[in-house]
Amino acid sequence: PGVAPVARAPYRFVPFEMKELSEQLKELFDKGFIRPSSSRWGAPILFVKKRDGSFRMCIDYRELNKLTDITNFEYLKKMFRKRHLEPGLAGYYRRFIKGFSKIAKPITKLTQKKIKFEWGDKQEAAFQLLKQKLCSAPILALPEGSEDFVAYCDASIKGLGAVLMHRDK
Structure with missing residues (x-):
């Protein structure tokens, strides 16, 4: 709007x-x-x-x-289905969130057999925290001084990658 x-x-x-x-x-x-x-x-x-x-x-x-600002989306739990929770949450970005498994435990517990899918306050709190953490950019290292940067790139038929680094580091 x-x-x-x-x-x-x-x-x-x-x-x-x-x-x-x-x-x-x-x-x-x-x-x-x-x-x-x-x-x-x-x-x-x-x-x-x-x-x-x-x-x-x-x-x-x-x-x-x-x-698009996903932090302002209305209650998104309807978009989650029991069979989609774990693959969606256990994906690539979990490595950037410290304590991901601990935070996501109330949600991932819903994927276990014989556990009724009931979304409560604990699941909502975990969901909101993960959403907030996923929306804030991780900084792996801050640049030092005014040294030159070097971009290292690699590509193959299956993918590509790049990293921006200080020279000789």
Whole structure:
């Protein structure tokens, strides 16, 4: 509410990507998943090649995400299902939250067999604390002085990584 619409220009596509986009949009339209829209909001699309050689359509919501403040979302527990709790919480970011397992225990306990799923005050408090900790950026090391920085990058067919470091450290 009260935010100007975000509309990024589409990424440029080569002819085969335009054909792929047309085919995927037609399929989504035919299945009733999408409909024509003239919204002032828009996000660019890109394609990621899958192992089988086909393409996955991905939408770049980064500009929209900058406007989204998850700390103000209403009660989100309905979005959690018993079978999704552990994989969602035990993911990549747990390594950045000190005492993650201890904080998440009231929630992860709900994933155990023969435990009735009852969301109470303890689970809500744990959820709010994790949400707050996930929304605050971890600082692994503060820069020292005015030394030069070096960016080390590596990439493969499966992924990429980068780290910004002080020279010789």
